[in-house]
Amino acid sequence: MNNGSVTDPLTLAHEVDAGLRAEARPERAASEKAYLKSHLRHYGTSVPAIRSTVRRTVGVEGLNHDDLRTLVAALWAMPVHECRVAAVELLASYVHLLSTDDVDLLERLLRESRTWALVDGLAANVVGPLVERAPGMGPVLDRWAVDADHWIRRAALLALLVPLRQGAGDFDRFGRYADAMLAEKEFFIRKAIGWVLRDTGRRRPDLVYAWLLPRASRASGVTVREAVKPLSDAQRAAILAARKPT
Structure with missing residues (x-):
């Protein structure tokens, strides 16, 4: 996607998830889940690693507004804390596409x-x-x-x-x-x-x-x-x- 291809947003969501799992730190996951009192699954992937995974997988150019919403919704629907953080990072990177x-x-x-x-x-x-x-x-x-x-x-x-x-x-x-x-x-x-x-x-x-x-x-x-x-x-x-x- 970062080279301007038109990868399906749902496919991208699974690629982001796979990248986050590859950076998983189980020992971090348990403590973070307890600290946040989270009902979600936690991989233990750090925020810098989440950001680099998003940049590597999606890039900061190439998504249009509708693709952004679809990708964010797909990541958010995964009951995984890091996927939701990735969705927030995407929205922040593409905030220029958003409106009221x-x-x-x-x-x-x-x-x-x-x-x-x-x-x-x-x-x-x-x-x-x-x-x-x-x-x-x-x-x-x-x-x-x-x-x-x-x-x-x-x-x-x-x-x-x-x-x-x-x-x-x-x-x-x-x-x-x-x-x-x-x-x-x-x-x-x-x-x-x-x-x-x-x-x-x-x-x-x-x-x-x-x-x-x-x-x-x-x-x-x-x-x-x-x-x-x-x-x-x-x-x-x-x-x-x-x-x-x-």
Whole structure:
């Protein structure tokens, strides 16, 4: 496929699977499955090996939009963690082919992921670039931010991560979502808020400080510990002091 041939996507899916199995590490598989509390089969193939297998088997050119969807769906249908990671990597490599018409697919994959190891890549590296170029994604994120599924809410936050990390992005939108979620008990929401604040703060610490200080008493320890890492000593001390009961 990487030479421009028109290999059937379903055949490609089986070739990717075979490549992933060839890189399997059974000793890694058992520990990773337990760590992720996964219901899927695990080969123990590392993420770098997954990426190289995808590049070697599929390449980064040659798929059209429909073939991409077919290949991703076929890989996802295999009850194997590494095949699903490969599907995420493919979507990230071919994200330029995606549009708001593909939200149905992306949302289905997010809902079926049930782990940060799949949700985070889908949100930051697939949904995120689509949000940046498609204004119609705003209402989608608004809906996700209040979804009953905490993985979908996490995806709404992390879809905004990469531009904010780069010193750009829509901090106002993130701030609205995060403010509404600050009181949540779910660890993966608390961690995501802190993560985005931490990465935003590396370039714009004053922005993060101004947002977090009046909310410090409502923010969880997980969120605050991440968020204050790039801040100055004075800013960090002020936020920690604001968390103490008066």
